[in-house]
Amino acid sequence: MEKKPNVDPSFPKEFRSTCPIACVLDILGDKWTLLVIRDLFLNKHRYGEFTESPEGIPTNILADRLRRLEAAGIIRKVLYQSNPPRAEYYLTSKGADLGRVLGAMRKWAERHVPGVMSPETFPQPEIRD
Amino acid sequence: MEKKPNVDPSFPKEFRSTCPIACVLDILGDKWTLLVIRDLFLNKHRYGEFTESPEGIPTNILADRLRRLEAAGIIRKVLYQSNPPRAEYYLTSKGADLGRVLGAMRKWAERHVPGVMSPETFPQPEIRD
DNA sequence: CAGTATCCATTTTGATACTG
DNA sequence: CAGTATCAAAATGGATACTG
Numbered sequence A, B: 001m002e003k004k005p006n007v008d009p010s011f012p013k014e015f016r017s018t019c020p021i022a023c024v025l026d027i028l029g030d031k032w033t034l035l036v037i038r039d040l041f042l043n044k045h046r047y048g049e050f051t052e053s054p055e056g057i058p059t060n061i062l063a064d065r066l067r068r069l070e071a072a073g074i075i076r077k078v079l080y081q082s083n084p085p086r087a088e089y090y091l092t093s094k095g096a097d098l099g100r101v102l103g104a105m106r107k108w109a110e111r112h113v114p115g116v117m118s119p120e121t122f123p124q125p126e127i128r129d
Numbered sequence C: 001c002a003g004t005a006t007c008c009a010t011t012t013t014g015a016t017a018c019t020g
Numbered sequence D: 001c002a003g004t005a006t007c008a009a010a011a012t013g014g015a016t017a018c019t020g
Helices: A022-028 A033-041 A047-052 A059-071 A099-112 B018-028 B033-041 B049-052 B059-071 B098-111
Strands: A075-082 A085-091 B075-082 B086-091
Touching: A022 A033, A022 B033, A022 B098, A033 A047, A033 A059, A033 A085, A033 B018, A047 A059, A059 A075, A099 B018, A099 B098, B018 B033, B033 B049, B033 B059, B033 B086, B033 B098, B049 B059, B059 B075, B059 B086
Parallel strands: none
Antiparallel strands: A075 A085, B075 B086
């Protein structure tokens, strides 16, 4: 992981390095983002469903993370009613590709964190590109 | 991911829920921890090697993360000299099992984050239990 | 219900200096 | 080199109130 200046001028300057792990962390590496994605894998799609998850995400954080994930192309906001505007959130295929990351995390936890309660296997999430 | 009260009294109260994803995030879910683990996979073992990584982890953060990872049984501190005391850090087998998580993150980044520069495949890390 | 906004406390961080 | 200590700044978090 030596310092190699990146040649790609479109490479986001807010990324700390070009290391794939570091890039993923710059996109998803906080306390809440992957939990929102987990919920999408559990086929939750509405704001209220996310807030009901047992971890209790604060609404301001949720709104922020939904915005960022959409900006990153990982989820898509789909209006299902225009007045008042109501939306549902879906994984894109880019987002659905995080399934292996979540799966690896789940397996590690099942093996190494006593007391975890896994959901039935993650269902195939519904994708909307 | 419904609210199920955990029966295991030894289950850490600081964990937000018994969801495996949430548990992993409570252990590793910040901006720096997985980068330290990545470095260990790249067979870096000494303090100075971690600080040389391109992301530039501050020394106070590094010291804190090494302490926490050791407390979590993910790494082990091995003294290689006693005066002055000098240590090297190694993955335990519990830590080495995070290889699949890192691997999944790397693959996702390679596919979806233009401009990432992957290292040669992660070598088999040296394990010390 | 689906958000937005606000306010404040706590945490995290970055930078730097210091010690043996 | 391998850390520890300090401190200000920034990010994040939690609680709650508010709107259509």
